[in-house]
Structures are given as C-alpha cells and as structure tokens.
Amino acid sequence: MSNEDCINDLSRYNGYMCLNSAMFHTLEEQTIYTAIRAIQKQIPKKINNRSVIKNFPISVHGDCPTCGSKNLSSADTDYCNACGQKLDWTDDNLKD
Numbered sequence: 001m002s003n004e005d006c007i008n009d010l011s012r013y014n015g016y017m018c019l020n021s022a023m024f025h026t027l028e029e030q031t032i033y034t035a036i037r038a039i040q041k042q043i044p045k046k047i048n049n050r051s052v053i054k055n056f057p058i059s060v061h062g063d064c065p066t067c068g069s070k071n072l073s074s075a076d077t078d079y080c081n082a083c084g085q086k087l088d089w090t091d092d093n094l095k096d
Contacts, residue, residue, distance in 0.1 A: 003043050007036050044088035047072065060089045 001009075010032050047062030059075035067083035074089040 003039050007039050010036050010039075041066070041083070041085050044086045046088045046091070050089075050091050062087075062089070 045065040047060070048065050048068075050060060050062045053059050053061060057075060059073050061071060061073050063070050064072060064080040064083060064085055064087065066085040067080060069080050069082040072080060072087065074087075077087075078089075079086055
C-alpha cells in the first residue's frame, strides 16, 4: 500500500477529510489526523530555493517546503531537521 493509498483509506474511515482541521470531536478523529500528518511527511517534497555547491562532495542546499527551515544540505540529511518532512533534492530542470 502506498502512502497516498493509506491517507485515502484513513480519510474515508474517518468519514470526511480532516487534513486541515484543528477541532476534533473524538480521540479517534485526532488519532486519524495525526496518522495522516505523519504519513504525509514520509512523502518526499521538492526543496525550495535549490542551489548546488560544487565542492567535494557535491551537495545541494535548500529550504524545507513544509516549515521553511533554511539552508538544509543534501550531504547532511534526507529529512528536515526541524519538522521531519522527507525531502526530494532532485530538480528536473537543472543539470548539476
């Protein structure tokens, strides 16, 4: 099962999409909302303000698309150290 399939199943189980809800009527709704948010962070998002540093080893720097954390480096992590979002360091438009 893909992450997207899991999010869809959890959303249907909950009876409605609660992705942006801050109000919960039951513990079950809060649990499903938390599970959906955790799964969403496992889906890689392209970084913002991508730049390539051509030293050894070559690294890519950029900002987290979810929380905006600045100056993340591909040499350090595949995840944002502030919010846990999985990061996609690739850019189809640039040739490194």
